[in-house]
Amino acid sequence: ELVHRGADPCVAFSLQILDLLHIQDKAAARQFQRVATTTLLTMAREQPQLAERHLLQPLLAPLCRCSETTGGLGKGLVFLLVYVVGNDSSSLLLGSLQSVLGVVFSLYSFAKQNVSYLRSPCQDILLWFLEKAEREQSLAVLEGLARLSSQVPTLHPQCQLRVGSEGGAAIVLGETISDEDEALYQKISLEQCHVESLVELLSHCQKSGLAGDFFIHCLKELTQVVAEDEAAPNPSVEPGGSLLELEQYQARQGRKLLVLQLVAALCEGVSDTVFTDIVQVGRGKARGDRLSTARSKAHRARSKEQSTCCEPSASSASAAPRTDSLAPAGLQELLVSAYDPQPPARAAALRRLTSLVTLRDPETLRIQEKLLEVFLENVQHEDAFVYLSAIQGEQYLLERVPALCQGRFCAKVGRV
Template structure:
């Protein structure tokens, strides 16, 4: 059993350690001393690999380095002296020594960022990120550096910066607030660098990609989407590479940042071509980057954002482009013309983004029910907007059918839906109602009505149209044909099947969280064609009374479903229903005056 050292000895050791730490190269000396004294052997020795793998020792050293000793005048003075030495720990050439020191430096970065975020930002993060901050579009470049062709960031500086950022952020893997906030402004520069590395072989390409993927995965989703907007060029206010700066291949195989050469007037066409090509490449590289973000859901969210952005741009009123010469325009007209041109560019960019995403993403781009619902909602909104502007097309009609088919597939049992999922699906109810009222295609109108009923009843009632839409979306044969191959031929078999379906309906109601006291619509009504060969007289008095009560239910979907059930029974000339023709006629006439489309159309049918 190891005895604890006496207090006086601990104080003396701490004092000596602090004194050594405050001397020149004190950080390196303390790190070496602790690692060797902890049984790791000489730094870089045979046991150095084991010591480097021991994060507990690294965390212990980081806490020592992050604690301001009593000998220091103030924490700021201590950080000012100590932080440059911590940055130097990243740059040892010996592999084993570098591995030890880099882990200590990474732990120290994280510890200091937690305990003293302001000082860590000023003396650690800013110096490390300085080469990237120097290239920002908001940076003020000194006049002495404005000479075309001058090197603003050298190859060695940029390479060291990217490697250090990778070690702190990706290897450290701690999303401390100050770390995230310090890197966020330079993401545009980092993405531009990533795009440049894709043009040829570069040893920092993978580092740039890993850094971008890490930060996008750790950011709040709104901030991540905002960053992607900036990458794509949709947000002109986002931080990006300075307009006077450009990346160039360096002599040692790396990359450097230089000031652009001035373009001559006769090279305007070439400059425009280069600009368009660069923007197109950026969009394609963004698609490549997002292809790695599908599992976390970021790719799906950005795809939905692009759809919503396209809808937003489509509903904006477009002014006609004027062809008057520039000299005859007033300043206000010129500004309006410029805004119109930028709007057209924005639309083209969104369309290009969607095309690239559709090409690069897999069918697993949506990872949860919420994303599927958001996608369907965006499609429904666009369909309604197109109708309002009388721009509805065949492609949009097919897209609308496909998106509604996705909902039908989910409701048809392809996905095990919970009560929380139905809460998300209910966001579609207002849009489905609008589509059922304004869309010209009667098939889509009916499907919108049926989907609304199924969602409102949590799947307790589902029409045949929903089943057909689901099967069509899945590219499967309509199960109705299979039913017709084996029609029921006896009253007993039908009664048994009816009882089984009712039991399934009760069980399904329990699973979806419906109240047991809610009126249950017989399941055979959802398959009217499948039961046309049934003999009349199969409906019992209890079933009829139950549906009659449902016809006066205050819940719109339940009432509409009951009316359709009664209509189906009359068409089949059910004995019990025919005996109450006058009462049923009165019910239908009363509901013809109902203000809700569900009830009104159900009464007509």
């Protein structure tokens, strides 16, 4: 009928194929899905440009819009299963799917926290791409999903996911949060959820070696940011530092904190078989050695800088100790309070410990191993404010003492 009315025959045919994905009856839907999938793959091989314009772009449109605007997702995600069912890893299909993987990952992370049928299809789609794509392409996508690069388009920054109808999801415009503590709570919660989701996804990619390769990639990133710290001094303590230099420094610190969080989460979340062969073990140990060397250089440079720029004077030598520093007894009291049965008291103790870490309190950093243990144990607490306070403390501690993260990595390698 559409052809008779003068419509483009290719458009009419494509619409009919896409309509097969809207069949409501479950038994019939599976049969029609196979027909649609076979047709799509045939067109992708024989007429790639037409397939992309008339089938793939309309198929991906609902998810592409999620990075630009708000609205319901409908059943757009389920349609992407034709990629998995078809199991054709052509460059056309992989390339088109990559453009929406950021949104799919956000949905996957969201579905982990809510009762939603979206979790399984999201996981299937992500794993299919990661296993079928070339290794470098998969690592680039993982880097984008980890927010270490902008290669993978994600949800619009002003958009948020909410529970939709029938176990689905909807995109809504997020409200501005005026309370700083609440804004920090939301930010840390979202970041932690993304990291946990990424680690869980990678736990399914160990046999292929992808998890180990990404682990090594993160160690490479960590070595780089530590080396950058050595080369670029902190402009906030350097006279004459510009605002641009300060912004660049803060961006580097944010990236370093994210990489540390990733490495720590991978150490905790993946099994001892993250490295699948002796080559990966060797590469991992080599990266660990380079990280240790870079960290030692940065530490020596920082110590030299402090000794030359901050010569002690007679007045400073006899000055009273910093009011922020705690005596061992006071620190021990905080550690005990970090296990208080009352969540508000426990969270307050964790936040106080975090504050001491950010101030580089010497007594606090002297018990860094114990402190890390306290934070990690409280991450498991059921109270949201407690575990988010613990997550923040862990992040700041690993940012101040990257050697802790390296030690956990070396222990994991030693068990391989």
